[in-house]
Amino acid sequence: MSILNNDFLALTLANQDGITPFQFSFPGGIGFVEDTGVLRLEPTQSSATSLVLSVGVHGNETGPIELVNQLVTNILEGAVTLSVRLLVLIGNPVAANSAKRFCDVNLNRLFSGAWQKFEGFEAKRAQRLEQAVSDFYSNVENKADQVKLHYDLHTAIRGSVYEKFAVYPYVENGVYNQEQLAFLAASGIDAVLLSHQPTTTFSYYSFAVHDAHAFTVELGKVYPFGENDLSRFADLKDSLTLLLEKGVLAQSSLSSLCAFSVSDSLVKDDDSYELSIADDVKNFTSFEAGYRIALSNKSDYYIKQTGDAIVFPNTNLPVGQRAGLIVRCALMADLTLN
Ligand SMILES: [Zn+2]
Structure with missing residues (x-):
C-alpha cells in the first residue's frame, strides 16, 4: 500500500x-x-x-x-x-x-x-x-x-x-x-x-x-x-x-514580534448582547479609552485604556460563551524569557 x-x-x-x-x-x-x-x-x-x-x-x-x-x-x-x-x-x-x-x-x-x-x-x-x-x-x-x-x-x-x-x-x-x-x-x-x-x-x-x-x-x-x-x-x-x-x-x-496580553474577556451575558463594532472589524483593532464596545440589558463594557484592542469578536454563540478578548500591547523587552 x-x-x-x-x-x-x-x-x-x-x-x-x-x-x-x-x-x-x-x-x-x-x-x-x-x-x-x-x-x-x-x-x-x-x-x-x-x-x-x-x-x-x-x-x-x-x-x-x-x-x-x-x-x-x-x-x-x-x-x-x-x-x-x-x-x-x-x-x-x-x-x-x-x-x-x-x-x-x-x-x-x-x-x-x-x-x-x-x-x-x-x-x-x-x-x-x-x-x-x-x-x-x-x-x-x-x-x-x-x-x-x-x-x-x-x-x-x-x-x-x-x-x-x-x-x-x-x-x-x-x-x-x-x-x-x-x-x-x-x-x-x-x-x-x-x-x-x-x-x-x-x-x-x-x-x-x-x-x-x-x-x-x-x-x-x-x-x-x-x-x-x-x-x-x-x-x-x-x-x-x-x-x-x-x-x-x-x-x-x-x-x-508584538506581544499582547489579555486584559479582559468579553462574555455574552444575555440574548441582547451586542458589540459596537463593524461586522468586518479586524482582529487587533484598537479603540480609545471610554468607548463602549459591548452592551446588553445586563451590562456595558467600556475600553479602559486607549490602544486596547479586540481579538476574536463573535456574538453568534450561546449565552455564557466568550464574545471576544480585550488585549493590550506588552513590550517584548518586558517579558521574562528562558
Ligand atoms: Zn481555526
Missing part, C-alpha cells in the same frame, strides 16, 4: 469516515496511516524531535491544510529528507468536505477531555486526536531527551491588523520560551497573544498534558480549497522545511 500520488489530503477527504490503517516506506523512512487524517512519519535515523503539525481543526481553514499537504508530498517524493519524527493531523475531514468550520460543535473547544460533555462527530474526533498525539509522544525509546513540538495551524474568520499571529498557551510562571518566539518570528508571525487562562484548545492540550512547546498559529483569512495563495506562507514553509530536514528551529530577532 502507499498513498496515491503522495497526496495525503486527497486520501483523507476520500475516506472521511474511516480508513484501514496501513504502513508504507518512503525515501528516508517509514510511514503509517493510522486513521483518517492521521499520518505518522518516522525517519530512518532516530531523532529526539517529535513534531506534530495539525491543520483543518476547523474544516474550512484550507490554506494551512494545503501547505502541510505539500510538505508531506515533498517528503514522500524524496524532495525533502525527513530527519525528525512527524505526526500530521488533518483535524476535521468531514467539515472540510462540506467546506464548513465544524459539523456539530467547534472542535477546538473540546480538548483536554472537554469532549466528554458533548456528542456528535467532533466529540469523537477530539478524543481520537488526543489519542494520536499521546501515542506519538509516548512511542519513543528515550523519553527524557525528547523535544516535543506542536504547531496547530489555522486561518481566521476575519482579517487581522497583524496578518499572522500565534497564541501562546497560558504559562503559570509567566516565563516564555525565547527559542520558540524566535522561531515564530522567523516563520513570518507578526504578533503573539499571551493567553491569560487555561483553555480547551488542541495546542493547549499538548502543552498542558504533554509538556510540549505548542501554539495555535493563525495565518490570515479563510479561503476555499484551491484559492489560497501559498506564497503568503513562504516564511513558514521555509522554517518548517528547515525543521523537517535538519531538526533546526529557524531564529529571527524578537524585535519584529
Whole structure:
C-alpha cells in the first residue's frame, strides 16, 4: 500500500469516515496511516524531535491544510529528507468536505477531555486526536531527551491588523520560551497573544498534558480549497522545511514580534448582547479609552485604556460563551524569557 500520488489530503477527504490503517516506506523512512487524517512519519535515523503539525481543526481553514499537504508530498517524493519524527493531523475531514468550520460543535473547544460533555462527530474526533498525539509522544525509546513540538495551524474568520499571529498557551510562571518566539518570528508571525487562562484548545492540550512547546498559529483569512495563495506562507514553509530536514528551529530577532496580553474577556451575558463594532472589524483593532464596545440589558463594557484592542469578536454563540478578548500591547523587552 502507499498513498496515491503522495497526496495525503486527497486520501483523507476520500475516506472521511474511516480508513484501514496501513504502513508504507518512503525515501528516508517509514510511514503509517493510522486513521483518517492521521499520518505518522518516522525517519530512518532516530531523532529526539517529535513534531506534530495539525491543520483543518476547523474544516474550512484550507490554506494551512494545503501547505502541510505539500510538505508531506515533498517528503514522500524524496524532495525533502525527513530527519525528525512527524505526526500530521488533518483535524476535521468531514467539515472540510462540506467546506464548513465544524459539523456539530467547534472542535477546538473540546480538548483536554472537554469532549466528554458533548456528542456528535467532533466529540469523537477530539478524543481520537488526543489519542494520536499521546501515542506519538509516548512511542519513543528515550523519553527524557525528547523535544516535543506542536504547531496547530489555522486561518481566521476575519482579517487581522497583524496578518499572522500565534497564541501562546497560558504559562503559570509567566516565563516564555525565547527559542520558540524566535522561531515564530522567523516563520513570518507578526504578533503573539499571551493567553491569560487555561483553555480547551488542541495546542493547549499538548502543552498542558504533554509538556510540549505548542501554539495555535493563525495565518490570515479563510479561503476555499484551491484559492489560497501559498506564497503568503513562504516564511513558514521555509522554517518548517528547515525543521523537517535538519531538526533546526529557524531564529529571527524578537524585535519584529508584538506581544499582547489579555486584559479582559468579553462574555455574552444575555440574548441582547451586542458589540459596537463593524461586522468586518479586524482582529487587533484598537479603540480609545471610554468607548463602549459591548452592551446588553445586563451590562456595558467600556475600553479602559486607549490602544486596547479586540481579538476574536463573535456574538453568534450561546449565552455564557466568550464574545471576544480585550488585549493590550506588552513590550517584548518586558517579558521574562528562558
Ligand atoms: Zn481555526
